Amino acid sequence: AQTVTQSQPEMSVQEAETVTLSCTYDTSESDYYLFWYKQPPSRQMILVIRQEAYKQQNATENRFSVNFQKAAKSFSLKISDSQLGDAAMYFCAYRSADNYGQNFVFGPGTRLSVLP
Amino acid sequence: GAVVSQHPSWVICKSGTSVKIECRSLDFQATTMFWYRQFPKQSLMLMATSNEGSKATYEQGVEKDKFLINHASLTLSTLTVTSAHPEDSSFYICSASPGRSGGGYTFGSGTRLTVV
Numbered sequence: 001a002q003t004v005t006q007s008q009p010e011m012s013v014q015e016a017e018t019v020t021l022s023c024t025y026d027t028s029e030s031d032y033y034l035f036w037y038k039q040p041p042s043r044q045m046i047l048v049i050r051q052e053a054y055k056q057q058n059a060t061e062n063r064f065s066v067n068f069q070k071a072a073k074s075f076s077l078k079i080s081d082s083q084l085g086d087a088a089m090y091f092c093a094y095r096s097a098d099n100y101g102q103n104f105v106f107g108p109g110t111r112l113s114v115l116p
Numbered sequence: 117g118a119v120v121s122q123h124p125s126w127v128i129c130k131s132g133t134s135v136k137i138e139c140r141s142l143d144f145q146a147t148t149m150f151w152y153r154q155f156p157k158q159s160l161m162l163m164a165t166s167n168e169g170s171k172a173t174y175e176q177g178v179e180k181d182k183f184l185i186n187h188a189s190l191t192l193s194t195l196t197v198t199s200a201h202p203e204d205s206s207f208y209i210c211s212a213s214p215g216r217s218g219g220g221y222t223f224g225s226g227t228r229l230t231v232v
Contacts, residue, residue: 037223043207045160045223091159103150104211104221106159 002027002094004107012113013082020067021077021110023092031097034068034075035104040088048090051075053097079112087114119143120212122224129200129231137195137227139210145190146212150221151183154207163208166193200231 003026013019025034036048051059051068058066063083067076079086092107119142129135139149147168152160164185165173172185182204184196193212197204209226 043154043209043226045209045211047222103162103165104160108159 002029002032002096002105004092004094004105006090006092006107006110008110009108010111010113012115013079014115015082015084017082018078018080019082019112021079021090021092021112023075023077023107025073025075025092025094025105025107027073027094029096029098033095033097034066035093035095036064036066036075036077037091037093037106038086038088039091039109040085045091049077082114084114084116087112118222120146120210120222120224122210122227124227125225126228127230129229131201131231132199134196134198135200135229137197137208137210137229139193139195139212139224141191141212141222144212146193147190149187149193149210149212151185151193151195152209152211154209154226156207160209163195197229200229202231205229205231 005024032053035050038046038048049059049061049064058068063080065078089109089111091109093104095104096102121140121142123138149166151163153163154160162175163178166185166187168187168190174180187193207226207228210224211221213221
């Protein structure tokens with residue numbers, strides 16, 4: 001079974017600074033997808049960024065980028081120019097690429113605070 | 117696109133009664149929907165996978181007779197908590213995929229259930 005670990009229960013960053021959230025995972029599969037989801041106080045799950053395991057190029061979405069190290073099974077999220085609205089719980093998630101019906105495996109989450 | 121509507125957003129019920137939660141995909145067809153439970157300050161735990169036209173697949177430890185799932189159409193899945201007790205109080209979230217393999221699933225806004 002796959003597992004996802006987030007070793008930082010809480011992180012804080014100054015507004016406009018950069019922060020990196022860590023995620024490691026364990027799997028025996030070669031093809032899969034990785035995601036970062038954001039859950040603000042409203043508790044709505046919001047997709048931040050996703051990465052296909054077969055792609056070597058790291059995904060980027062505006063201020064959000066990932067450092068995907070497949071051999072090390074590491075998938076960190078970097079948030080640049082942090083904004084107050086970035087404060088939320090961030091969940092790293094894994095999904096098998098075997099078929100589209102596979103569910104997510106979520107990490108325990110990292111609570112990010114943004115300090116003004 | 118890819119909007120999932122979940123209703124109600126919050127509900128309070130008396131112990132022993134049943135509560136139905138609806139999850140609708142508004143602008144796409146979802147063959148598969150997922151139901152998660154989230155306790156305070158914890159991650160999402162998969163309860164069951166709902167497949168249109170067939171029986172749901174429940175995760176180990178989830179009582180299928182207590183948490184009834186019906187996926188009668190390609191746009192609607194329901195979760196009924198039967199004979200609810202205070203320990204069933206939690207945040208329930210559904211998700212669905214528009215079918216693009218590898219796509220980030222869309223989540224409903226969640227339902228906060230309080231059993232008194």
